[in-house]
Amino acid sequence: MDVSGYGEATAAKRAADLRDLIRRHDYLYYVLDRPEISDREYDMLFRELVRIEERFPGLRTQDSPTQRVGGAPLPVFQSVRHRYPMRSLGNAFEAEEIRAFDRRVRGILGESSAVEYVVEPKIDGLSVSLVYQDGVFVQGATRGDGETGEDVTENLRTIRSIPLRLRPEGGRPARMECRGEVYMPMRAFQRLNEERESDGEAPFANPRNAAAGSLRQLDPRVTAGRRLAALVYDLRYWEDQGRAAVSTHLEGLRLLEELGFAVPIHRSFESIAGAIAYLEEWAGRRGELPYEIDGMVIKVNDISQREILGSTAHSPRWAIAFKYPPEQAVTRVVDVSIQVGRTGVLTPTAILEPVRIAGSTVGRATLHNEDIIREKDVRIGDYVLVQKAGEVIPEIVSVLKERRTGAETPFAMPRKCPECGADVVRFEGEAAARCTGVSCPAQLREGIIHFASRDAMNIEGLGPAIVAQLLDNGLVRDVADLYYLGRDDFVKLERMGDKSASNMVEAIRKTKDNPIGRLVFALGIRHVGDKVAGLLADRFTSMEALASAGREELKSIPEIGDKIAESVVGFFRQDQTREVLRKLAAAGVRMKNEPEREGPRPFAGKRFVVTGTLSTMKRHEAEKVISDLGGQVMSGVSRTTDYLVVGADPGSKYEKALELGTTILSEDEFIEMAGKDHAIGG
Numbered sequence: 001m002d003v004s005g006y007g008e009a010t011a012a013k014r015a016a017d018l019r020d021l022i023r024r025h026d027y028l029y030y031v032l033d034r035p036e037i038s039d040r041e042y043d044m045l046f047r048e049l050v051r052i053e054e055r056f057p058g059l060r061t062q063d064s065p066t067q068r069v070g071g072a073p074l075p076v077f078q079s080v081r082h083r084y085p086m087r088s089l090g091n092a093f094e095a096e097e098i099r100a101f102d103r104r105v106r107g108i109l110g111e112s113s114a115v116e117y118v119v120e121p122k123i124d125g126l127s128v129s130l131v132y133q134d135g136v137f138v139q140g141a142t143r144g145d146g147e148t149g150e151d152v153t154e155n156l157r158t159i160r161s162i163p164l165r166l167r168p169e170g171g172r173p174a175r176m177e178c179r180g181e182v183y184m185p186m187r188a189f190q191r192l193n194e195e196r197e198s199d200g201e202a203p204f205a206n207p208r209n210a211a212a213g214s215l216r217q218l219d220p221r222v223t224a225g226r227r228l229a230a231l232v233y234d235l236r237y238w239e240d241q242g243r244a245a246v247s248t249h250l251e252g253l254r255l256l257e258e259l260g261f262a263v264p265i266h267r268s269f270e271s272i273a274g275a276i277a278y279l280e281e282w283a284g285r286r287g288e289l290p291y292e293i294d295g296m297v298i299k300v301n302d303i304s305q306r307e308i309l310g311s312t313a314h315s316p317r318w319a320i321a322f323k324y325p326p327e328q329a330v331t332r333v334v335d336v337s338i339q340v341g342r343t344g345v346l347t348p349t350a351i352l353e354p355v356r357i358a359g360s361t362v363g364r365a366t367l368h369n370e371d372i373i374r375e376k377d378v379r380i381g382d383y384v385l386v387q388k389a390g391e392v393i394p395e396i397v398s399v400l401k402e403r404r405t406g407a408e409t410p411f412a413m414p415r416k417c418p419e420c421g422a423d424v425v426r427f428e429g430e431a432a433a434r435c436t437g438v439s440c441p442a443q444l445r446e447g448i449i450h451f452a453s454r455d456a457m458n459i460e461g462l463g464p465a466i467v468a469q470l471l472d473n474g475l476v477r478d479v480a481d482l483y484y485l486g487r488d489d490f491v492k493l494e495r496m497g498d499k500s501a502s503n504m505v506e507a508i509r510k511t512k513d514n515p516i517g518r519l520v521f522a523l524g525i526r527h528v529g530d531k532v533a534g535l536l537a538d539r540f541t542s543m544e545a546l547a548s549a550g551r552e553e554l555k556s557i558p559e560i561g562d563k564i565a566e567s568v569v570g571f572f573r574q575d576q577t578r579e580v581l582r583k584l585a586a587a588g589v590r591m592k593n594e595p596e597r598e599g600p601r602p603f604a605g606k607r608f609v610v611t612g613t614l615s616t617m618k619r620h621e622a623e624k625v626i627s628d629l630g631g632q633v634m635s636g637v638s639r640t641t642d643y644l645v646v647g648a649d650p651g652s653k654y655e656k657a658l659e660l661g662t663t664i665l666s667e668d669e670f671i672e673m674a675g676k677d678h679a680i681g682g
Helices: 008-031 039-055 097-110 185-199 207-215 222-223 249-259 270-283 302-307 369-376 441-452 464-470 479-484 488-492 498-513 516-522 532-537 543-548 550-553 562-573 575-586 617-630 650-658 667-675
Strands: 079-081 115-123 128-131 136-142 149-150 175-183 228-237 267-271 293-300 319-323 328-340 344-355 360-366 385-389 392-399 432-437 607-611 643-646 663-666
Touching: 039 369, 039 663, 097 270, 097 293, 097 302, 097 319, 115 249, 115 270, 128 207, 128 228, 136 149, 175 207, 175 270, 185 207, 185 293, 207 222, 207 532, 228 249, 267 270, 270 293, 293 302, 344 385, 344 392, 360 392, 369 392, 432 479, 432 498, 441 464, 479 498, 479 575, 488 498, 516 532, 516 543, 543 562, 543 575, 543 663, 550 562, 562 575, 562 650, 607 617, 607 650, 643 650, 643 667, 650 663
Parallel strands: 607 643, 643 663
Antiparallel strands: 079 149, 115 267, 115 293, 128 136, 128 175, 175 228, 293 319, 328 344, 328 385, 344 360, 385 392
16 A cells, blocks of 8 residues: 555544554454454555554654564563552362352352352463553563562563453543453464474473563564463453443453453353352363463352452452362383484474373373483483473373382483484583484484575475485585486386486475575574575675674674674584585575675565465565665565565465464565566566
């Protein structure tokens, strides 16, 4: 949408309308899971608002949907004293304890009193308090010690299920406070731990620890990348002369939904027997939820009855948490295997006698690293208690040491790599042990897979199965050898005919002209992701210049610190690296940036992905325009992507861009941005 013709008054009205529209659609999508418009229509609204705020910065508001992304790093967290204490709940572990809770409630209220209970999940996350002033989110705090918490407002602003402005359907109170739980969805938890282990960092033990660590990041941009979510379960304070306070918990939940919050699933019961049956039902269904729960909470529905019941110094008398035991089983550790990853990290995995847990058979459980094995004292032959963390990830909870016979074998991380025999080292400050072998076949296998991946050199069709065959047949010894393979080499492989072999050779050849930023990332330098690779490519004019750079020169780039600089220098010092670069250059792979073209470079420093079928040019022509104008072309959408150029039938990249909030350009918008003559090859 072109906003160049807007005057400030027109822009102000349109921006206000857009914010209301976007908030409504956010609520429908993130809270109700009931979108009314297509992703592309939503994206067009969002981008129009971005452009208005860029053209008229004075119209940008604190509660604008465009302000979700975290800003600059925070100072240390300030303390916040809660208006009302955030008390913990008492716990129950047996149905009889729930019945005793009911008897206590009725004993205070009177046996003849009608009591209605509301039951909802006990989400295993981090409790927070959210404060709104005149309908705008102004402060968020952790529970802390119950009386005083930490101000994490900026980090909470990055969570899309927390509205920055309350929806008008629920009213706009002068001041409102609600309580809820910030959690990490299970899929986000698994992805985060995979990333941490590949970087040699200790994994989070569970989603709750991950959520707490993410919410207390000093840099909100880190929190924004962790994909946290929130469910709000208590309307704690309401200051509005135009509307009476709610009289029941159920009314409060309905009002919170009207205001724009996501609330937990819940049901009400007129008897404690019905509530207990519901608890027992969810004991076997908790794996259906996208987040981890450790029980259910039973609450008295009537607010006036809650006031009569009151609280102890620690817990309310009108609510109790019923804690589920984790689904566990006893099995035996048969062996411990070691997997070697692309960066040389050795990951130990327990091989178990197969056992059924939470609806599936478990035969392996990650042990993460040597410290965890030592802490739990896991030995080969031990009987162990196993559970699924978050009902998904198998883990060893504890060792049944009383069942030891003396025949168990303590495990020690190998001093030599099981794949290549090179020394295994553990660097100071890291949890992971690493192989030091420059020709380690396991690292080579994972390294070639990475080199060919979409975000790296993007060699279409070169997947793990073909890589394994190339290695088994002795056809490649490093990534550079890929560029020396011919059709006859691929024909030798299983399920590879003449046409497929020719296509594979052509797919490899096409990547020779990739920008060097992709090559830097594809080389798999430790600590160098695609964003840092792009920075290095922008700063240095050639691979030769980068290979010669010293630590201080590298650290002159603001985003690069000691760890990355040390890794880059160490990588290019290796004889094997120099040989790979020599072979790549001899094969015709681009090793330096093209000379800067005269004239404007509007795409300088920007990262693009092109997807779908374009009508005025071929995709490679669009990618050349991007490179010519200073931009970097990526094969896959990630958090570092600035723009996705979309043609017809865009597919999954379009969906990924919408999920990450990436700016999406139609073909016409791309042409306008590039300058028409450039885009159509004139």
